[in-house]
Amino acid sequence: MRMISSQLKALININLLFINPQVTxxxxxxxxxxxxxxxxxxxxxxxxxIIFLAIYGFxxxxxxxxxxxxxxxxxxxxxxxxxxSQGISTVYNVFFESQDLAGYLPLPFRQREIxxxxxxxxxxxxxxxxxxxxxxxxxxxxRSGVNSVVVxxxxxxxFVLFLIFSFELCSFIVFxxxxxxxxxxxxxxxxxxxxxxxxxIAVAGIFFMSxxxxxxxxxxxxDRPAIALFMPFYWMMHAPFxxxxxxxxxxxxxxNLLGLWLIKxxxxxxxxxxxxxxxxxxxxxxxxxxxxxxxNQMLINYNFQLIKDPNLLMQVVTNSxxxxxxxxxxxxxxxxxxxxxxDNTFAIVFLIIGMFLAYLITTPASFIAMIISLxxxxxxxxxxxxxxxxxxxxxxxxxGFSIQLLMFLIASLVATFLFHIPMLLIMSMLVGGVVxxxxxxxxxxxxxxxxxxxxxxxxxxxxxxGLGNTGIILKMFGGLIVGGLLIGVTIFGVLVVSALWTSxxxxxxxxxxxxxxxxxxxxxxxxxxx
Numbered sequence: 385m386r387m388i389s390s391q392l393k394a395l396i397n398i399n400l401l402f403i404n405p406q407v408t409x410x411x412x413x414x415x416x417x418x419x420x421x422x423x424x425x426x427x428x429x430x431x432x433x434i435i436f437l438a439i440y441g442f443x444x445x446x447x448x449x450x451x452x453x454x455x456x457x458x459x460x461x462x463x464x465x466x467x468x469s470q471g472i473s474t475v476y477n478v479f480f481e482s483q484d485l486a487g488y489l490p491l492p493f494r495q496r497e498i499x500x501x502x503x504x505x506x507x508x509x510x511x512x513x514x515x516x517x518x519x520x521x522x523x524x525x526x527r528s529g530v531n532s533v534v535v536x537x538x539x540x541x542x543f544v545l546f547l548i549f550s551f552e553l554c555s556f557i558v559f560x561x562x563x564x565x566x567x568x569x570x571x572x573x574x575x576x577x578x579x580x581x582x583x584x585i586a587v588a589g590i591f592f593m594s595x596x597x598x599x600x601x602x603x604x605x606x607d608r609p610a611i612a613l614f615m616p617f618y619w620m621m622h623a624p625f626x627x628x629x630x631x632x633x634x635x636x637x638x639x640n641l642l643g644l645w646l647i648k649x650x651x652x653x654x655x656x657x658x659x660x661x662x663x664x665x666x667x668x669x670x671x672x673x674x675x676x677x678x679x680n681q682m683l684i685n686y687n688f689q690l691i692k693d694p695n696l697l698m699q700v701v702t703n704s705x706x707x708x709x710x711x712x713x714x715x716x717x718x719x720x721x722x723x724x725x726x727d728n729t730f731a732i733v734f735l736i737i738g739m740f741l742a743y744l745i746t747t748p749a750s751f752i753a754m755i756i757s758l759x760x761x762x763x764x765x766x767x768x769x770x771x772x773x774x775x776x777x778x779x780x781x782x783x784g785f786s787i788q789l790l791m792f793l794i795a796s797l798v799a800t801f802l803f804h805i806p807m808l809l810i811m812s813m814l815v816g817g818v819v820x821x822x823x824x825x826x827x828x829x830x831x832x833x834x835x836x837x838x839x840x841x842x843x844x845x846x847x848x849x850g851l852g853n854t855g856i857i858l859k860m861f862g863g864l865i866v867g868g869l870l871i872g873v874t875i876f877g878v879l880v881v882s883a884l885w886t887s888x889x890x891x892x893x894x895x896x897x898x899x900x901x902x903x904x905x906x907x908x909x910x911x912x913x914x
Contacts, residue, residue: 754847
């Protein structure tokens with residue numbers, strides 16, 4: 385048993401080192417090795433969890449979940465669909481896209497140990513997104529009058545059981561799909577379906593829950609309609625020693641044990657064979673050769689082949705487009721907000737809103753933020769050819785910029801439909817989105833050039849370059865604060881000061897930003913690139 389536990393610990397430490405190579409490299413440069421290095425990496429994830437918990441914690445502490453079962457089940461549903469959506473993509477990424485199985489084959493590791501070590505890495509990636517549930521469990525127990533020690537222990541146990549059950553569902557979906565003959569024959573298509581499935585689960589789940597409660601008034605913190613599926617979780621914390629609570633605990637524990645037994649019987653025995661059989665490097669598809677293409681057409685087609693990778697699509701859509709859509713849909717349906725009565729004086733406000741929406745969509749996980757590094761070794765090969773590097777990079781930039789605009793348009797159309805935005809305000813929002821997409825695209829494109837990584841094995845390595853997960857969360861949180869303040873100041877200026885002078889002032893600032901961005905990146909990068 386001591387040997388098994390030491391082997392499992394070694395596997396977990398190895399996977400921790402490779403989950404974010406940039407953080408690992410920075411720690412090594414600081415002289416951290418061995419246990420100190422592992423503790424440093426774990427500390428980074430701990431900070432991410434604390435920050436994410438603080439963001440949701442402020443809104444949760446104001447709700448009495450012991451009396452508002454609707455809000456309890458709503459948050460359960462919200463974080464359940466997030467866990468399932470993130471879990472599906474992460475399980476597939478860690479098991480089938482990591483390409484590290486060959487390194488384990490000659491070593492004396494059991495399939496069970498490899499599975500558990502990888503699941504630990506999956507858990508570490510997902511826990512920050514669902515940690516607010518732990519706080520909600522604690523608040524529910526305390527407000528229900530349950531002993532504090534019992535609340536803490538039961539909350540921790542329930543949170544762990546929730547994570548395990550989420551991983552079991554995600555594992556059954558991913559491993560079940562990869563076993564099918566259809567997946568083996570059409571791997572890229574079926575992997576793309578995983579992307580669609582995980583996105584649809586999150587968006588449709590939140591859409592349904594928001595629509596279900598859209599008729600409920602928010603006055604006096606009115607409760608939402610309870611979702612029956614998640615009521616057992618409420619009874620487990622509200623009345624853990626009463627009949628409803630005891631039956632709920634027994635049922636959920638039984639479900640978890642059944643899931644673990646099924647994993648042991650169906651997944652673990654042939655884990656090696658399935659991972660090798662479903663390897664993304666093995667493909668039976670024949671690429672059609674296109675003839676009579678111009679130079680630019682060939683470059684565009686080549687870059688489209690790079691971004692068609694299913695795992696990349698999964699990461700980009702989940703991290704860039706999914707969260708803004710969730711926010712827009714849930715707020716649009718349940719918030720009761722309509723812009724139909726606003727006049728043209730609010731055009732500058734919607735221009736700022738368009739810029740803010742473009743900021744939320746253009747992130748380190750966007751195509752534009754990694755489109756150069758996607759070349760891998762091909763970048764050096766192309767650089768050695770008699771191809772003008774500036775023209776090559778321009779094709780990449782405008783392709784990435786166009787994709788950002790497309791994603792912004794999708795989010796804008798959803799917002800327009802839900803908030804009933806008038807035509808002139810729609811046009812103003814679109815102008816703001818185009819302007820901000822250009823500014824942020826220039827920034828992230830040349831950031832990718834500065835932090836270029838041509839030896840990456842996991843897309844997450846490109847996403848977390850330079851910042852790490854904690855830095856990304858802090859940057860997102862800071863952007864939300866700055867964006868909210870800008871929108872608030874603009875609304876104040878329009879309503880209180882002067883709509884005309886506010887529009888003129890903000891317009892001058894925005895035009896100045898565009899000119900400064902163009903001049904800076906042209907002189908600093910475009911003119912010096914060979």
